[in-house]
Amino acid sequence: MKNIDSFTHLRGESVYLDDIPVLRGTLYGVAFDSPIAHGEITKLDVSEAESFPGVIRVFTAKDVPGENQIGGIVPDEPLFADHHVHFCGMPIAFVVAETEEAARMAIKKIKLEIKGLPVITDPREAQAKGELIVPPRKFVIGNSDEAFSKCTYVFEGKADSNGQEHLYIETQGAYTYPMENGGIRIHSSTQGPTAVQRACAKVLGVPMHQLEVDVTRLGGGFGGKEDQANTWAALCAMASHLLTRPVKYSLHRMEDMRMTGKRHPYSSDYKIGLSRDLKILAYEATFYQNAGAAADLSPAVLERTLFHCTNSYFIPNVTATAYSCRTHLPPNTAFRGFGGPQGMFVIECAIARAAEELGVPAIEIQKKNLIQSGNEFPYGQIAVSEASECWNRAEEVYSLKEIIAQIDLFNSKE
Amino acid sequence: MPICFGISFTKTFMNQARSLVHVYSDGSVNVSTGAVEMGQGVNTKMLQVAAQVFSIDASRVRLNTTNTFRIANTSPSAASATADLNGRATQIACEAILERLKEVALLELNLKGVTIELKDEWVYADGLQTELGWKQLVMAAFVRRISLSEHGHYATPEINFDLKKEKGHPFAYHVYGTAIITTTIDCLRGTYEMDSVKVVHDFGASMNVAIDKGQCEGGIVQGIGWMTMEEIIYDNEGRLRSNALSTYKVPDVYSAPKEIQIEFLHTTNDNLAIFNSKAVGEPPLMYGIGAYFALRNAIKAFNPNANPAYSSPMTPEKVLMALYERK
Structure with missing residues (x-):
C-alpha cells in the first residue's frame, strides 16, 4: 500500500506547522540566546527592546508563572537562563511582537553582560573534573580481566565519533492560542506531544488537562524533536497564557542549528582479545559521552550505547563502562540509533584494528563471531x-x- | 557490516500505547493513536492495521492528528517502536469492536453456534458469504445501541530490566542485517563516491514493503552522512562553527550511494512486532558505519603505510591526508 500522504506531499498540500492558518491577532516570538558558552549574567536590560515599535513584551526567567524548568529525566535545564548561562544558544529572553520582523529587530536592543567562566567542550576533560550528568554505568558479562590473559592477540586503542545535526527539513516551532477558561491549544512540531504537554504545564503552573497538544505531522524528527521541541512550545504557551493572544515561533535554520542539541559525540577506549582462531574472547570499552550542558535524554542514550557495545557479536567476557559527561555545548539529544551507533562504531574499530594488525580481512573476524540463537548478550537477554x-x-x-x-x-x- | 539493534524503550514503563477507534454509523472509521507521523509512514501502517482487522477497504479508514485530548500519556514516537506499540493498541481496539459486531451479525442473521467472520466487507457464517455487508452491519449495531468506539491499551509483555544488576530482558526482539558497501576514492583529491550498498535486512514479515524499503534507504544515507561528510565543529569557546548548510554538509542526491539494494530476509519466527513486521526506523542507519571502514580499506589499498586515527567522520580532507601519510 502506498504511503497515505503521498498525494498531498506531491502536491504540496500536506499541512506542517507553518501551514496552519494563523488567527487574527497572532503575535510572533523570537528567542534571544546566549552568545557565550559559560558565564554569569551580570546585566540584562530588555527595556529598550520592549519599547521597540511593535513589541508587546519581552519575557525573561522572572516572568515564568510556574517552574523555570524543562528537564525531562533530570530537572537540570532551565527554560530561560537565570543568573548563569551554560551553553551558546541557551535562551535568555523571548521577544513577542506584532510581526516577526519587529521581534527580530528588537532582539538587537537587548543589553546583556556576561562574566565569562571556563568552557569545557571535551568529554574526557569533563569526566576528569568530575562533571558527570549521572553516575557511570557498567555492563559486565564473564570476566574480561581473566579472559585477556588467555588471549593470543590483544589490541588496545581509541575511537572517536562526532555528533550529527538532525537537519529535519521542517525546523522546530510552535503555535499556541488561548482557549476559554484558561486552556491553551498547542500546535507543536514534536515527536512527544505528552512531553510538550508536561513541560508546558510545569512552566505555566497549570494542570495538564488545560493543555491540548495537537500534531498533524512533522517534516522530519530523527530524535531532534523528542525532547527539544519542549522549549519552543513552552515559550509560546507561556506568552499565550500571560498575554491571552495567539503566539507563533518557527525557528530559522541557523537558530535551530545553533540552539538545539545533536547526536552525542563520543570518545572511547577499547581493548579486544582474540584466540588464535580469531574468536573474540574478551572486550573492554570505556565510553565518554559528550552530553552537553544538561541531561536531556543523555542517560538513556548512554544506556543504549552499552546495550549495543558488542553489536552483532557474541563475546563471552565483556566489561563496558560509560560516562555521561557535562560540557558547555547545547544539550545533546536523541538521534536515530540513540547511542547504539556510537557503541557499535567502537567495536567495529576494534575489529578493524585487529584485522589490520593480523593481516586478515575484517570480515573473517566479523563472520566468525556473529551472535547465534541461545547466546547471551552482556545484559542478560538471550538472543533469537x-x-x-x-x-x-x-x-x-x-x-x-x-x-x-x-x-x-x-x-x-x- | 553486520548490525543488531534491540527494539523497545529501554525504560520499560515507556513501552505502552493507546489507540482510539471510532466506527461511524455510515461505516467509515477514524483512528487516533499516540504515534506521530514524521515522514516514516506510521499513519499508513496504523491505517493498514484497522483495515486488516475489520477486513474493509483502506479508503474507509482515516488517520487523525495526534492529540493529547484524545490520547493521553503517550510515549514519544521514538525507539523504532512507534508502529509496534500503537499498532498493537489499534489492533486491540479494532478487535474489541469486531467482537461486538460479530455478535450483532449473529442476531441480524438469526444464527446460533456458527463462526462469524468478516472478509472483504462481507459477513461470512461458517465460511459462507451472507447477505450482510459491513455498512449494514455497522448500522445494525448502532440501532441496537452497541458501542462502535473503543480505546485500546497495549503494554509490551515479557520485557524487564534490573538496574541494580544491569541484567534483564529489555528488548521485545532484535533486528539484524548485513550490508556490503563499496566505495571509490579519487586519490588526487581525497573525494569519494559510495558505489553501492547491498543489504540483507531482517524485516520479519514486512507489512508495507515500500515504506520499509524507504526507511532502509533513508537510514543508510543518513548513517553514511554521519560517518563520512557531516562534520560538526565547535570551537574551544563552545561556539558552533558549522552553523549553516554552507558549512555543514549532508548527503545530497549526488553523494548518496549510486546503488542501494535491499534484500528482504523474510523470517517467520513469532515476535512481538505488529503483524510480525519488525521495527525499521533506526536499525538501517547503522549500515552507514560500514562506509567508514570501506573508505579506510580503500585508503590502505592506495597507501599501505596509512594509519589514520579511528575518528569519524572520514571527511575528504582526512582521506586526502591519509592517502599521502608517511610512516
Missing part, C-alpha cells in the same frame, strides 16, 4: 538471532567473493 542468516544470504545473493575479486583487480591497476 538472524545474524548469520543475513550474513550468509548477503554473501550468496550479492556474490561477495566476486565483489572482492573485482575490488582487488581495480586496486592492483596502476
